[in-house]
Amino acid sequence: MSRLLQLGAEMVRDEDVLLGYQADRLTERRPLVIGDRARLRSWTVIYEGSRIGDDFATGHGVVLREENEIGDRVEIWSHSVIDYGCRIGSDVLIHTGVYVSQFSVLEDGVFLAPGVALANDKHPIDKSNLKGPVIRRGARVGMNSTVLPGVEIGADAQVGAGSVVTRDVPAGALAYGAPARVTA
Amino acid sequence: MSRLLQLGAEMVRDEDVLLGYQADRLTERRPLVIGDRARLRSWTVIYEGSRIGDDFATGHGVVLREENEIGDRVEIWSHSVIDYGCRIGSDVLIHTGVYVSQFSVLEDGVFLAPGVALANDKHPIDKSNLKGPVIRRGARVGMNSTVLPGVEIGADAQVGAGSVVTRDVPAGALAYGAPARVTA
């Protein structure tokens, strides 16, 4: 095995999966590390320079960029895109067609529903000032919701479907709407 | 032809199409049945155990999960994902980047615009209580709209773009907004 590709035991990988894809923004090549029992489905691409735990699974057409730190038992479903430099805990489920921007933080047990988008740039495209949302442990974000840059969603909070989250949501709260307001 | 893959006449299929993809949640293999004149474009995957009528067409990167019942002249366009256990009638058009959740019902002539997401789970992730929306015949759902679990959209109703549909919409009505309200 090349030092640039450090793959665990018992990987099951469809034919059309790209691993260690070169990131143009990095000036030198960096290793991709994936733990045991990964299940990677067709048309998934994982860039170089990420470190991923055990029991990782992807749907079809997943794009995982470089320099991500990912825990154990994480699933990323079809057509979701994880941009670079994120920290993702364990037992996280990123459903279908989600976009996670650069430098987002998803703690353990987070759930992102289909179509969720996390933003990191108040004044696109200003790459000097990117700040992704922080989604605390156990928080759940509903379908097609949008979370603005730097917003923090507290532990076990829940965001209703179709919301636009412009301010922090306290731990345990339920918030929804555009802009999202706390209701419980 | 294998009993597990029962394909009709005159199929036109790009090279990178996967048919009869194994569904991990099924304990035994089930046949995939597709009618005549299917047109399947690149990077489409169709899981095992669905039954699809004639003149079926997909765009690029379509994911169609297992145990779906689909009528004739149905089109599913690029990057749309249909989860398992749905019932879809005839003459249905599912446009680009749509997500249809498990156990959704789409009757004849339904149109789902780009970015529509249908939900089935009020308290994700509770798989014991999934209930998809029911979209009655001829109803049309506008771009980037979200339809909540168990909601029924009546026959020939129309939902405006960017709506969040939290309650039933009567037959023939026009509804829009977040939450969507009936206006005509």
Added chain:
Amino acid sequence: MSRLLQLGAEMVRDEDVLLGYQADRLTERRPLVIGDRARLRSWTVIYEGSRIGDDFATGHGVVLREENEIGDRVEIWSHSVIDYGCRIGSDVLIHTGVYVSQFSVLEDGVFLAPGVALANDKHPIDKSNLKGPVIRRGARVGMNSTVLPGVEIGADAQVGAGSVVTRDVPAGALAYGAPARVTA
């Protein structure tokens, strides 16, 4: 090189890229023209009959339909779909999972954030009356926003995340909400 595929110098192209894909709605084959230094990533398909400038780049899973006119230094990122007949200027960035409908106009320097959808059909599906939005030079549209048919977004205007743009936005304005209202 075939007359139907006119590719510039120094193209870098992943293996699974389809160029000059046949458009069923055209009655005769038309050339695809791409300028110099294109960078095309895996699972991108570019249909026949478009004319694209220099320094064009795509992410993974991009679908670019036929009869588009595209300037120089345009980037289209992963899973975005550009429908047919659009006019796109130079220095345009179309981010992840965007849908651009038929006959849209994007002038120079436009930015579309992840999940943006541009509509062209007030009464889907009426193909006799398609009219895409016009996004003037330097305008920026935020994440998961929806822009309705025929709407014009003025030069250097900015649309906030999660908006539904139902009316024209003046040049230089900031608009957001559903429906989007001008606030500055």
